[in-house]
Amino acid sequence: MNTSTEPVILKLGGSAITDKGAYEGVVKKADLLRIAREVSGFRGKMIVVHGAGSFGHTYAKKYGLDRTFDPEGAIVTHESVKKLASKVVDALNSFGVRAIAVHPMGCAVCRNGRIESMYLDSIKLMLEKGFVPVLHGDVAMDIELGTCILSGDQIVPYLAKELGITRLGLGSAEDGVLDKEGKPIPEITPENFEEFRHCIRGSGSTDVTGGMLGKVLELLELSKNSSITSYIFNAGKADNIYRFLNGESIGTRISPDKGYEA
Template identity: 50%
Template structure:
């Protein structure tokens, strides 16, 4: 089916140092890049976005001390409002896009995905609709509830859907080495040595920042599914990724 799964980081579409501040112009710009691609090529795309300043501050405040039902509500409501902005923007760009909330479609066990309803996502793709998922707080059999990051949703969906293009758009040009240069390629083997050069995010991020992202994608590469990390905060890079160009860092098994 040539499915692409595109993740857009919370660092790209929100002001990460603030609380619940969206970068609406950036959301619109990325929507237009996706819409232009779909208009020309019309391949199925699943979009997953991070929570950024919608969700992370709420999760830190209300969920770090254990189960808190009101904290789930506040965190989910916040990230849902960001999701609505993204879905609205995509529809205004001429695409058909619909929200899919992990709180309503996933189940965790100690933070790991044990159930994920994907039948509705498949039907949306068949009907030329872009499903838009997001990092969310999700019910957990052991912990009560836990944060499920967009960075974990992407490899899960990639593995169950045989996606062919996996991309994580962040606010850096790729995964940087200890000199600050973009690494062209990371393999499970090279990751062992350069792991120490990758850190979390500077801004409040409960999901592991760049290290969490790359770790997930390295695990995915071991299943034979390659991915890219690139800069979605720069104009046209999302577009280049969608068209299959060599952007950012390639994460692959060899």
């Protein structure tokens, strides 16, 4: 695999590593180990962010955390996603990745559900010293709401913007963003988004963060404010993560409009 001099962000969707249809947290062990093996071949700096899947969304919905402040629900949900983070980190480290969990509950502050600030000095040092920070969808403290659900899909573009990372990929359970015929859309830009919006679905399972449409909207907003191109691809297919990390254009590209100048 090529060695990258620039940091890369890899998002692992909750549906790629957990059974999102399960009532309580169930890891797709074989998929997680395969993903960890593919990640281990990368020789550059990397941040991994993963979704909460069946570990977080079920409890967040049960306690209505997307609508109300519930301290007990916040704790239960946070503890659940910590368990998943531990499993992801263990899998990565079993292949020598040097992964360390970074829980957003302890380093992010939001306002009305959007990141207001995040402590990044430790993450910068981790990257410098060869560690792979692993963040995840979590409950976070919120100035206005008490707590809120902080999606991994919001964390990814925030990190990219704040850390100057220009290559990022979202590994989902689909071959990309699908059109009405179920085929991957090659490229989505702010200019052509409305053409495809009607066929981009939310989540078919318990998901309080907006499903595929939520992912696309976050990445489009990032592309409007930067020159960053993102990729949404199927992490369930062998070697796709390897291909993304090796620099291939894969799945659906989320790009700035043609002619954009940073």
